[in-house]
Amino acid sequence: MTDLGFQLKGSVVTTILLEIQTLSLESIVAQLREKIEQVPHFFNQAPIIIDLSKLKQDLPLDAFDTLIISLADLGLGVIGWRCDQENKPVWFSQAKIPMLPASKARPILVPEATPKDTGPDVVVKTVVEERLVPQATKVITKPIRSGQQVYAEGDLIILTQVSAGAEVLADGNIHVYGALRGRALAGVKGDTQARIFCKSLEAELVSIAGNFMLSDALRKIIWKEPAQVVLIDDSLDITPL
């Protein structure tokens, strides 16, 4: 078997969408420059997609090419463009950058240095290209020992114990079918719906989406009993199972 020198993978990237609403490209570029100067770090080397779907008139190809160059001068990297599928420009197959399929976009909050009026011509939107796919559950069959750290991108299921001094983290839920003596942090990427379940709650720390509770507090609620940890209104709720 020969070894490939590369691997092809799919990836989801959040990018900035530049929705063009008028044909006055020069003024768009000028307004955009002003916006970038306010918050240069936000736009530095940012990948950007040009969206023509809101444009009522036809944009000539040479104007489109000029726009790409102007954006590059502003430090933005144009990675593609898209338009209304029903209303493609005649030159759509000749564009120098990839044409992307249309998808739903939601407005992003651009950090404003000063609340200046940037005019109606430019709307910056962020686009999540695909929906997040739930990550596979990680199942651990051996005890997590002191000093070990286990992280799961989805749910984490541990069939035995988590020792004191060990740390288990998951973007999703954490299930421990043994004693939970170490630290357990669920929803580490901010999922407030994540929960922790364990057969015997003896944890040093439990946390859901950054809201944590230490063993001293846990002892007063439930200790060495089956329990679940849920986040309700920014505070942890420990209930028996």
Place this chain on the structure above:
Amino acid sequence: MAKIIVVTSGKGGVGKTTSSAAIGTGIALKGHKTVIIDFDVGLRNLDLIMGCERRVVYDFVNVINKEATLSQALIKDKRTKDLFILPASQTRDKDALTIEGVQAVLDELSEEFEYIICDSPAGIEKGAQMALYFADAAIVVTNPEVSSVRDSDRILGILQSKSRRAEEGKEPIEEHLLLTRYHPERVAIGEMLSVTDVEDILAIPLLGVIPESEAVLKASNQGTPVILDQESEAGLAYTDAVDRLMGEERPLRFLDVQKKGFFKRLLGG
């Protein structure tokens, strides 16, 4: 192929060397050709416990560095047939141990011996990692107190993640818990963790419980492995542990408070 058994603990002073000497001797007494290697380079103790300190000429590091052959460095035990000791170097440090060097020595020993006992240094650093890297089985020596148990838990994690078996994805190292310096009287009054407590926290099979015994200190000072003292509880408990290691069933002994009186009165229990 020899079976490589590491005697380890994380924490110092819990009885690794005493246990290595006793268990190595016990296995040899059963007629298996056994070598005990002292991995505690720079803090050589095994030779003292085995009473062969005056016969050390070459050591483990000399063999690794090819300054001596294995047969020159191996010390034959005078009391027990089939038992050999490979002493550590007292003048070097743990950096003298290399994976390749240790592997070469273990490979050569494997041709001749049935059991190789690696007496690990304390800690979780290079010396300890070298001692456990090639192991097939581990005896985790633990005292019935929280810090020792925590450190044993840590070393169990390292056995699972940093050993050759773990790295090559082979069957994991066989784990055995050896609880030493057990004091039934102090357990009874709640000053020490019980066998059940420790088993519950570490969740590995129990190989044996060695009671705290004056015979251990006496044996160390005399340079005789305590297992040879068959009058002492500790000696008998080590014999049981070796039998279990060889797959025999032995009931646990010396776990209950036996002598009412002196200790109980002294400690107010």
